[in-house]
Amino acid sequence: MTAALSSTSTQRTVDLGPAVELVSKEEGHRQPLAPEFVSAEDFSPLEVAYDFGRVRREDIESGPRNIWRYKKLLPVPSNVEEIPNTEPGCTRLVRADRLAKALGLKRVWVKDDTGNPTHSFKDRVVAVALAAAREFGFDTLACPSTGNLANAVAAAAARAGWQSVVLIPSSLERAKILTTAVYDGNLIAVDGNYDDVNRLATQLAAENETWAFVNVNVRPYYSEGSKTLAFEVAEQLGWRLPEQIVVPIASGSQLTKVDKGFRELGSLGLVEETPYKVFGAQATGCSPVSTAFRNGHDVVQPVKPNTIARSLAIGNPADGPYVLDTVNRTGGAIEDVSDEEVVEGIRLLARTEGIFTETAGGVTVATTKKLIETGKLDPEAETVLLITGDGLKTLDAVEGRIGPKATVPPSADAVRAALQS
Amino acid sequence: MTAALSSTSTQRTVDLGPAVELVSKEEGHRQPLAPEFVSAEDFSPLEVAYDFGRVRREDIESGPRNIWRYKKLLPVPSNVEEIPNTEPGCTRLVRADRLAKALGLKRVWVKDDTGNPTHSFKDRVVAVALAAAREFGFDTLACPSTGNLANAVAAAAARAGWQSVVLIPSSLERAKILTTAVYDGNLIAVDGNYDDVNRLATQLAAENETWAFVNVNVRPYYSEGSKTLAFEVAEQLGWRLPEQIVVPIASGSQLTKVDKGFRELGSLGLVEETPYKVFGAQATGCSPVSTAFRNGHDVVQPVKPNTIARSLAIGNPADGPYVLDTVNRTGGAIEDVSDEEVVEGIRLLARTEGIFTETAGGVTVATTKKLIETGKLDPEAETVLLITGDGLKTLDAVEGRIGPKATVPPSADAVRAALQS
Structure with a gap:
C-alpha cells in the first residue's frame, strides 16, 4: 500500500533525524523508512529503529520547552522545531501528596497531560506523525x-x-x-x-x-511520540526513572512506548538503568489485556467494548501482546475497574490534587487503588500515574453524580446555614 | 473589614517576599500588608508595593517551570514553591505566522493560557491569592x-x-x-x-x-498574579518587551498588571526599557471602557452587559480608569467588537493556529483585526495577543455555526465525493 508514494520517498532524501529503518516486531525484518505499518514478511507491526549516536542531557536541556527538545530520540527532521506544527509536551509532573495519602502510597507523581494544546497526550503522537508525514x-x-x-x-x-x-x-x-x-x-x-x-x-x-x-x-512514527511521556517523566524527576508507573491501555501502544523510552534513556546513559515496573490500567467493560494477563495468556482475545471510558474502548488492541511482554518483563501487573470505580477515580484525583481528568484518567487512578489493595503495587515505591486526558471532554461521566452542596436565597445567613448542614 | 484578622496579621510575621506595604492607587497612602482592598483614606483600591532588591535573570531562569520562578517579583512567601498550591504558568508563547498573514500583520505571538491547570489565566491570580491568604x-x-x-x-x-x-x-x-x-x-x-x-x-x-x-x-495580592503574563512574554521573547500587546478587558485589572509587569522588568534592568503600546479589547455588548476611550473620558460609565463573552461581562469595571491611563500613556487604543465578530475571532484563531479559545479570546482576536483596520495598531510592529481562556468552556458560542462538512455512508467513494463537493 501507498506503493507509489513510498517508492518516491526512497528516491528523495528523507530526514527523520536518528531514525534509520523500520523493523518488524515479530521477526526483526528490516526495511527502509517509509509510510508503512505492517511487515510484508511476517505481517507484524513495523517499529522505528535508530542510530542515536551520542545524546547528552545538555542537548535536551538546551532545547525548546516542548517535545522537540527530544528530537534526537524521535523520527523527526533535525530542524523540526522550525517547521509549523503544534508544540505539545513539557506538561506538569505534579508531586501528589494528598492523592498519595488517600491511596496509602508513600510517594506519587501525576503526569498531567491535560496541559497539551488540545488537552490530551494525542497532541504528542500527532505532532510526531505530522513531522514524519511531511518528510514523506x-x-x-x-x-x-x-x-x-x-x-x-x-x-x-x-x-x-x-x-x-x-x-x-x-x-x-x-x-x-x-x-x-x-x-x-x-x-x-x-x-x-x-x-x-x-x-x-x-x-x-x-x-x-x-x-x-x-x-x-504513518503509525510507526506516530506511536513513537508516546516515548516523550517517558522522557519528560525522567527529566522532570532529575534524570532518573521512577520505580513504578501506571499507564492506561487502549491499543496498548502508549504503555509499550513508555517502556521503550525508559530503556532508550538507560542505554544512552542519560539515566541510570534502575529497575522499574510498568502497570496497565483498563476499564472492566473493555479489558481484553487485563483478562489475558490474569489468565496468564500471551495472546489477547478481542471483546466488544461497553464502558464509559470511551477513549480506551478498543476491543482488539493491536499492541496487546506487547503490553503483556512489557508488564511481565518488568514485574508489573494489569488490573481493570468498573465504571463506578472510574468515576470515583476521577473524583478522587479532583478532590485531592485539583486535577480534573477524563474517564481514562479515572481508570488509571482507580486501577492504582486496586493494584495496591491486591498487593501488586508496592505502596513504599515511588509511583508515577499517567493522566492523559481532560475531564472537560467527558462531562457526561460525572453528570448527575455531582452538583452544588445547596441552593440558597441571596443572604449571608442562608449561605452559613447551608455550610453547617 | 476583616479587622480582627488584620490586627492579628500585623502581630505575626508575614512573609510575602519582596512585598512591603499596600499603597492606595489615588493618593498613595501607605499602610501595612493586610487582607484589605480599599484605602480607608481615599477609598481607592490598594495595590502592593515592593522592595525588590536585586533580581537577576539567572534567579528566574533557575526557578521552577511555573509562575513561582517569578517569586521575587510577587507578594508570596520566599518558600512558595514548597507549599501545596497549583503550579500555573509557563504556558506557550506561540509564533503565529498564519494568523499574522490572515490579519495582515508582520509578526504575531499568541500567549496561549489555555495550558494552565484549569485552562484559564485565573489559575495565576488564584495561586498568588492562595499563597498570600495562607500567610494572613x-x-x-x-x-x-x-x-x-x-x-x-x-x-x-x-x-x-x-x-x-x-x-x-x-x-x-x-x-x-x-x-x-x-x-x-x-x-x-x-x-x-x-x-x-x-x-x-x-x-x-x-x-x-x-x-x-x-x-x-485579598484582591491586591490576587491581581498581582496577572503580572506573570508579562514576565513570561518578556522571558519567552528572550528577555525583551514586545512593541504591541492586545489584552481583553473585564475588570481591567489584567491589562494594568501586564503594564505593571513590563515596567517592573524594565526598572529592574531585566529587560531594556523599549517602548510598548497596550491595547484593550472588549465586546460591544459590554464595552464601558472602550466607550470611555472613544469619547476621551477619564471615567467609565457603567453598563448592563449583554454579550456572549460572559467572562468579560463586567458592566462596572473596577480598574476602568486605570486602563484608560495605561492605554493613553503607552499610546495604545481600545476597541470593541460584536458577538458575531467574537465568533469569527474564535474561528480564525482555530483555523490558522489550531488554538481553540473561549469567547474572551475571540474578543481579543477580533479586536486586533479591527484595530488594524482602523489604523490604530501598527501592522509592521511585533504584536502579542493574550489568549486567556479555553474554547471547551464556551461551546455554546460556536454551537449551531459549525459542524461536519458532510454526513456520508461508510464508503470510500462517498468520502471522496463529499470532499470534492
Missing part, C-alpha cells in the same frame, strides 16, 4: 476518531496549514463534533459505528497516496 | 463566579487541602456547575443574578474572618 511528501493529515485524536489531528493540521480529513461516527455527541469542527478541516460524519469508520480509514489510507492517516500508514 | 492565616478560599474563577478557586483549594466556598448564580449552565463541583468544595448556588452573588460575597468577606475571597479581601 504527504499534504493531508487524517484519522478515524471519536474524540481526542480528532481534536489533535484537526488542530495540528490547522496550525501547519495542511488539509485534514477526520472521520467520525455520525452519532457522536455534539460537543465532540464542535471541538473538532472549529479547526475548519474536512470533518466527515459517517453513518456507522466506530468499527465501520476504522475500516473505512484503512481503505482510504491504502487508496489515497497523499493522505497520512496518523494511526494507520 | 486564612483557611478557606472563596469567590463569587460564573465560570473560570470558580474552576480555579475550587481546584486550587482542593490541591492545597483547603476548604473552598464558591458562590454561583443558580441559573448557571450545567457544564459550568460540573467543572467546579468535581473538586468537591462547598459550591453554593444562589437564587439571584451575578450582581446578587457579588454583593453577597462582599458581605460574607466582611463577616467571615477566615474566608479569603480571592477577588475581594
Whole structure:
C-alpha cells in the first residue's frame, strides 16, 4: 500500500533525524523508512529503529520547552522545531501528596497531560506523525476518531496549514463534533459505528497516496511520540526513572512506548538503568489485556467494548501482546475497574490534587487503588500515574453524580446555614 | 473589614517576599500588608508595593517551570514553591505566522493560557491569592463566579487541602456547575443574578474572618498574579518587551498588571526599557471602557452587559480608569467588537493556529483585526495577543455555526465525493 508514494520517498532524501529503518516486531525484518505499518514478511507491526549516536542531557536541556527538545530520540527532521506544527509536551509532573495519602502510597507523581494544546497526550503522537508525514511528501493529515485524536489531528493540521480529513461516527455527541469542527478541516460524519469508520480509514489510507492517516500508514512514527511521556517523566524527576508507573491501555501502544523510552534513556546513559515496573490500567467493560494477563495468556482475545471510558474502548488492541511482554518483563501487573470505580477515580484525583481528568484518567487512578489493595503495587515505591486526558471532554461521566452542596436565597445567613448542614 | 484578622496579621510575621506595604492607587497612602482592598483614606483600591532588591535573570531562569520562578517579583512567601498550591504558568508563547498573514500583520505571538491547570489565566491570580491568604492565616478560599474563577478557586483549594466556598448564580449552565463541583468544595448556588452573588460575597468577606475571597479581601495580592503574563512574554521573547500587546478587558485589572509587569522588568534592568503600546479589547455588548476611550473620558460609565463573552461581562469595571491611563500613556487604543465578530475571532484563531479559545479570546482576536483596520495598531510592529481562556468552556458560542462538512455512508467513494463537493 501507498506503493507509489513510498517508492518516491526512497528516491528523495528523507530526514527523520536518528531514525534509520523500520523493523518488524515479530521477526526483526528490516526495511527502509517509509509510510508503512505492517511487515510484508511476517505481517507484524513495523517499529522505528535508530542510530542515536551520542545524546547528552545538555542537548535536551538546551532545547525548546516542548517535545522537540527530544528530537534526537524521535523520527523527526533535525530542524523540526522550525517547521509549523503544534508544540505539545513539557506538561506538569505534579508531586501528589494528598492523592498519595488517600491511596496509602508513600510517594506519587501525576503526569498531567491535560496541559497539551488540545488537552490530551494525542497532541504528542500527532505532532510526531505530522513531522514524519511531511518528510514523506504527504499534504493531508487524517484519522478515524471519536474524540481526542480528532481534536489533535484537526488542530495540528490547522496550525501547519495542511488539509485534514477526520472521520467520525455520525452519532457522536455534539460537543465532540464542535471541538473538532472549529479547526475548519474536512470533518466527515459517517453513518456507522466506530468499527465501520476504522475500516473505512484503512481503505482510504491504502487508496489515497497523499493522505497520512496518523494511526494507520504513518503509525510507526506516530506511536513513537508516546516515548516523550517517558522522557519528560525522567527529566522532570532529575534524570532518573521512577520505580513504578501506571499507564492506561487502549491499543496498548502508549504503555509499550513508555517502556521503550525508559530503556532508550538507560542505554544512552542519560539515566541510570534502575529497575522499574510498568502497570496497565483498563476499564472492566473493555479489558481484553487485563483478562489475558490474569489468565496468564500471551495472546489477547478481542471483546466488544461497553464502558464509559470511551477513549480506551478498543476491543482488539493491536499492541496487546506487547503490553503483556512489557508488564511481565518488568514485574508489573494489569488490573481493570468498573465504571463506578472510574468515576470515583476521577473524583478522587479532583478532590485531592485539583486535577480534573477524563474517564481514562479515572481508570488509571482507580486501577492504582486496586493494584495496591491486591498487593501488586508496592505502596513504599515511588509511583508515577499517567493522566492523559481532560475531564472537560467527558462531562457526561460525572453528570448527575455531582452538583452544588445547596441552593440558597441571596443572604449571608442562608449561605452559613447551608455550610453547617 | 476583616479587622480582627488584620490586627492579628500585623502581630505575626508575614512573609510575602519582596512585598512591603499596600499603597492606595489615588493618593498613595501607605499602610501595612493586610487582607484589605480599599484605602480607608481615599477609598481607592490598594495595590502592593515592593522592595525588590536585586533580581537577576539567572534567579528566574533557575526557578521552577511555573509562575513561582517569578517569586521575587510577587507578594508570596520566599518558600512558595514548597507549599501545596497549583503550579500555573509557563504556558506557550506561540509564533503565529498564519494568523499574522490572515490579519495582515508582520509578526504575531499568541500567549496561549489555555495550558494552565484549569485552562484559564485565573489559575495565576488564584495561586498568588492562595499563597498570600495562607500567610494572613486564612483557611478557606472563596469567590463569587460564573465560570473560570470558580474552576480555579475550587481546584486550587482542593490541591492545597483547603476548604473552598464558591458562590454561583443558580441559573448557571450545567457544564459550568460540573467543572467546579468535581473538586468537591462547598459550591453554593444562589437564587439571584451575578450582581446578587457579588454583593453577597462582599458581605460574607466582611463577616467571615477566615474566608479569603480571592477577588475581594485579598484582591491586591490576587491581581498581582496577572503580572506573570508579562514576565513570561518578556522571558519567552528572550528577555525583551514586545512593541504591541492586545489584552481583553473585564475588570481591567489584567491589562494594568501586564503594564505593571513590563515596567517592573524594565526598572529592574531585566529587560531594556523599549517602548510598548497596550491595547484593550472588549465586546460591544459590554464595552464601558472602550466607550470611555472613544469619547476621551477619564471615567467609565457603567453598563448592563449583554454579550456572549460572559467572562468579560463586567458592566462596572473596577480598574476602568486605570486602563484608560495605561492605554493613553503607552499610546495604545481600545476597541470593541460584536458577538458575531467574537465568533469569527474564535474561528480564525482555530483555523490558522489550531488554538481553540473561549469567547474572551475571540474578543481579543477580533479586536486586533479591527484595530488594524482602523489604523490604530501598527501592522509592521511585533504584536502579542493574550489568549486567556479555553474554547471547551464556551461551546455554546460556536454551537449551531459549525459542524461536519458532510454526513456520508461508510464508503470510500462517498468520502471522496463529499470532499470534492
